Amino acid sequence: MNTNIALIGVLLSTVLTAGCQAKKREIPTQVIYRFDDHRYLELKGYYCEGALWYTDTKRGMHVEVESQFYRAFAGKYIHPSKRYIAIPGWDSGGFTVSKDYGETWKTVTYASVPYGVEPGGGTSPDRENVVSFTVVNDQGFLLTKQGHLYLSSNPFDDPRVLPGGPGIDYTFTYDGKTGTGRIDPRSPGEKWGMSYIELSTLKGQTNEEKAEWQGLPTKVPEVKNYTGWDHMQCDPDLGLE
Structure with a gap:
C-alpha cells in the first residue's frame, strides 16, 4: 500500500512539473503597434522576431500576416489608412499589404x-x-534620409486595362527615335498598391502611362489628429525570464 501511495506521489509530481515547464515554454505574444483603439499588430515570438498577426476588434478579425521571421520596423510609422494596410519589415526590402481591410x-x-x-x-x-x-x-509613402520618396500608386486601377478595356497605346522616344507601345488588358502589370517606385524614376517608364500613376503627391501628405502609435514598440526580453 505504501509503495502504491509513493508511486502515485511521484506520478503527480511528474505531471505537475511537466505542466509548469510547458507553461514556461509558452511563446510570448505582445502588441507591437496600434493603429487606433480597435486595430493593432501582435508579434508572437522571442527577441522581437516571429509570427505577425493583425487584429480588428470591430470587424471581428484576427488574421496571421506572416507565419515566422517577422522583425519590427524601426523607423517612424504613421498609418491612419484603413482599407489599404501596408506593413514594412526590419530591412525595408518590401511590404506586406492588404487591400481589403x-x-x-x-x-x-x-x-x-x-x-x-x-x-x-x-x-x-x-x-x-x-x-x-x-x-x-x-x-x-516611404521617405529616406536622402529625400527620396518611394510610393505606391493612387488607389484605383486604370479602367482602360481592366478586363474588357481598350488597352493603352502610347508613343515614346529612345535614343532620338520615336517608337510605339501598348499596355494590353490581358497583361496590365501590377494592380494598384502592389508595387512601390521612387518618384523621380517614374518618368519614361510604362507605369507612367496608367492613370493610377499620374497626378501623384510629390511629398509625404501631412497627417493630423492621428491617434495611433508613431513607432512600433517591442520588448526583446519578453518571455525570457
Whole structure:
C-alpha cells in the first residue's frame, strides 16, 4: 500500500512539473503597434522576431500576416489608412499589404526600374537610410534620409486595362527615335498598391502611362489628429525570464 501511495506521489509530481515547464515554454505574444483603439499588430515570438498577426476588434478579425521571421520596423510609422494596410519589415526590402481591410495579405516589392537613386545606385533603400513610412488615403509613402520618396500608386486601377478595356497605346522616344507601345488588358502589370517606385524614376517608364500613376503627391501628405502609435514598440526580453 505504501509503495502504491509513493508511486502515485511521484506520478503527480511528474505531471505537475511537466505542466509548469510547458507553461514556461509558452511563446510570448505582445502588441507591437496600434493603429487606433480597435486595430493593432501582435508579434508572437522571442527577441522581437516571429509570427505577425493583425487584429480588428470591430470587424471581428484576427488574421496571421506572416507565419515566422517577422522583425519590427524601426523607423517612424504613421498609418491612419484603413482599407489599404501596408506593413514594412526590419530591412525595408518590401511590404506586406492588404487591400481589403486586413482580410487577405500579399507581399509587394519595389518596381523594376533601369536605374536607382540610392547611394551606390541601388533601386531600393537600405534600412539605415529609411526615415519614415506613412500610409494615408490608401497610399503608402516611404521617405529616406536622402529625400527620396518611394510610393505606391493612387488607389484605383486604370479602367482602360481592366478586363474588357481598350488597352493603352502610347508613343515614346529612345535614343532620338520615336517608337510605339501598348499596355494590353490581358497583361496590365501590377494592380494598384502592389508595387512601390521612387518618384523621380517614374518618368519614361510604362507605369507612367496608367492613370493610377499620374497626378501623384510629390511629398509625404501631412497627417493630423492621428491617434495611433508613431513607432512600433517591442520588448526583446519578453518571455525570457
